[in-house]
Amino acid sequence: xxxxxxxxxxxxxxxxxxxxxxxxxxxxxxxxxxxxxxxxxxxxxxxxxxxxxxxxxxxxxxxxxxxxxxxxxxxxxxxxxxxxxxxxxxxxxxxxxxxxxxxxxxxxxxxxxxxxxxxxxxxxxxxxxxxxxxxxxxxxxxxxxxxxxxxxxxxxxxxxxxxxxxxxxxxxxxxxxxxxxxxxxxxxxxxxxxxxxxxxxxxxxxxxxxxxxxxxxxxxxxxxxxxxxxxxxxxxxxxxxx
Amino acid sequence: xxxxxxxxxxxxxxxxxxxxxxxxxxxxxxxxxxxxxxxxxxxxxxxxxxxxxxxxxxxxxxxxxxxxxxxxxxxxxxxxxxxxxxxxxxxxxxxxxxxxxxxxxxxxxxxxxxxxxxxxxxxxxxxxxxxxxxxxxxxxxxxxxxxxxxxxxxxxxxxxxxxxxxxxxxxxxxxxxxxxxxxxxxxxxxxxxxxxxxxxxxxxxxxxxxxxxxxxxxxxxxxxxxxxxxxxxxxx
Numbered sequence: 100x101x102x103x104x105x106x107x108x109x110x111x112x113x114x115x116x117x118x119x120x121x122x123x124x125x126x127x128x129x130x131x132x133x134x135x136x137x138x139x140x141x142x143x144x145x146x147x148x149x150x151x152x153x154x155x156x157x158x159x160x161x162x163x164x165x166x167x168x169x170x171x172x173x174x175x176x177x178x179x180x181x182x183x184x185x186x187x188x189x190x191x192x193x194x195x196x197x198x199x200x201x202x203x204x205x206x207x208x209x210x211x212x213x214x215x216x217x218x219x220x221x222x223x224x225x226x227x228x229x230x231x232x233x234x235x236x237x238x239x240x241x242x243x244x245x246x247x248x249x250x251x252x253x254x255x256x257x258x259x260x261x262x263x264x265x266x267x268x269x270x271x272x273x274x275x276x277x278x279x280x281x282x283x284x285x286x287x288x289x290x291x292x293x294x295x296x297x298x299x300x301x302x303x304x305x306x307x308x309x310x311x312x313x314x315x316x317x318x319x320x321x322x323x324x325x326x327x328x329x330x331x332x333x334x335x336x337x338x339x340x341x
Numbered sequence: 342x343x344x345x346x347x348x349x350x351x352x353x354x355x356x357x358x359x360x361x362x363x364x365x366x367x368x369x370x371x372x373x374x375x376x377x378x379x380x381x382x383x384x385x386x387x388x389x390x391x392x393x394x395x396x397x398x399x400x401x402x403x404x405x406x407x408x409x410x411x412x413x414x415x416x417x418x419x420x421x422x423x424x425x426x427x428x429x430x431x432x433x434x435x436x437x438x439x440x441x442x443x444x445x446x447x448x449x450x451x452x453x454x455x456x457x458x459x460x461x462x463x464x465x466x467x468x469x470x471x472x473x474x475x476x477x478x479x480x481x482x483x484x485x486x487x488x489x490x491x492x493x494x495x496x497x498x499x500x501x502x503x504x505x506x507x508x509x510x511x512x513x514x515x516x517x518x519x520x521x522x523x524x525x526x527x528x529x530x531x532x533x534x535x536x537x538x539x540x541x542x543x544x545x546x547x548x549x550x551x552x553x554x555x556x557x558x559x560x561x562x563x564x565x566x567x568x569x570x571x572x573x574x575x576x577x
Contacts, residue, residue: 102442110430178426182485185390185422186443187415 100192103183107170107200120165121208124158132215146223147230151215152237152309156277156302159205159241159248164269166204167252170197171336172265190336194329198253205245209238233311240308243321247301248273250328257335276324277301343368343493343523344389348398350547351384358384360547361398366540368492371519373538374527377575381547382527383423386497389525390420402493416444419486423497425479429471433462436470437484444489452488460484460514476507483511487518494518496526500533512537531568541567543574550574 111117131138131154138150174180183193220229248269255269256262281303283289284296297303301324304317344366351359359381366372376382387393389400391407391414400407405414428436434453441449457466460480465473470481479499486494500511516537518524528534534541534555541558543551551558551574555567562570 102439105442106428106431106439110428113430177429178422178424179428181387181392181422182426182428183443184392185415185418185420186440187412188443189412 103196236311
């Protein structure tokens with residue numbers, strides 16, 4: 100499994116696409132956080148990173164599908180999947196290797212944002228006046244959110260040969276699970292199911308972790324979310340209709 | 342018997358791609374798998390490797406069932422898929438090292454070097470796979486199939502699209518591999534079958550129409566050429 104993980108990661112790092120998408124992610128984040136007056140921390144006036152953590156999921160919605168879209172779709176198009184499938188590897192090993200490779204790349208996109216933490220803590224009055232606990236909690240939440248979106252992306256990539264369709268499906272699924280369930284819980288006619296919809300919503304659990312309290316319910320939610328989508332991927336891959 | 346196929350069938354909806362075929366192959370012999378396009382050759386080979394699940398029947402390599410003991414079976418099997426799919430963005434050595442590592446081979450780097458020498462890739466070993474000509478890509482395909490020294494080799498059209506020089510080199514290589522392994526290869530070039538195979542199986546529309554050694558087959562049809570036998574059996 101390590102061999103496949105290594106190949107996947109190197110092939111991601113060897114393509115310009117990974118650098119461009121991560122570059123655009125960081126550029127967009129930088130612009131939103133420091134320059135655009137509606138969202139800029141400097142105009143906001145408080146030394147905290149809430150803006151960053153509320154914007155990051157929306158950028159992840161596009162960044163992560165762009166990273167994951169090729170993982171299975173390209174192998175199907177090029178016919179190289181049979182090379183992997185006839186090695187002594189289980190389907191799970193192949194899926195997890197691809198999943199971890201994409202997740203490591205998401206981590207690479209996230210690490211440079213630690214600079215924002217340092218900058219904001221320097222800008223605080225007095226210096227270093229920032230709620231470290233909340234930021235740590237939010238980063239953990241963001242990591243779990245990234246893990247969940249990566250699982251969606253891997254699944255979307257396994258259902259089609261076309262990378263563009265994989266991207267579109269992944270963006271849509273990320274959006275629905277992040278905001279869709281939230282929105283549905285607010286529909287008046289469905290108010291009896293409000294609690295159920297909120298329990299399904301990624302946003303709800305993400306917010307809950309961001310408060311700085313790591314609740315096992317949220318952890319269980321994200322883990323089962325990832326397992327669900329990777330399990331669906333396993334079903335698609337195992338069916339081998341291609 | 343290192344390849345044993347019993348009543349193997351694959352149906353795609355109503356179309357019977359492979360319709361209950363049975364055959365065996367022995368080590369040390371090269372089996373040619375012939376048939377017109379769409380006869381079910383690739384489908385049969387994919388079922389042999391366990392990549393496709395058969396609708397009914399079973400296949401086993403060296404006693405390992407292709408469905409129930411699939412993981413063990415894959416370790417003793419080398420497979421060159423049709424059209425030789427390869428990771429074009431990788432370098433030759435990098436790709437073969439990756440393949441060696443998926444088998445957890447000891448001394449992987451050494452095995453890669455040996456295999457590169459064996460298939461005659463030494464001059465091209467530092468190139469990207471996408472830069473190679475078709476003949477060299479085919480060699481990379483062969484290299485990934487033999488790097489772990491498998492007991493059974495399944496080659497799906499190993500010589501398609503090669504020039505005459507490359508053709509004879511690849512044939513010699515397959516012949517030398519066939520000395521101690523069980524080799525099954527598909528092709529529609531009759532001269533090739535006569536040049537390298539010991540046994541032939543001809544299939545047509547998912548059924549076996551001939552299964553014999555080349556010598557016996559020719560005797561049966563009063564010494565007419567293999568090509569005519571093929572035409573006779575597959576056009577009705």
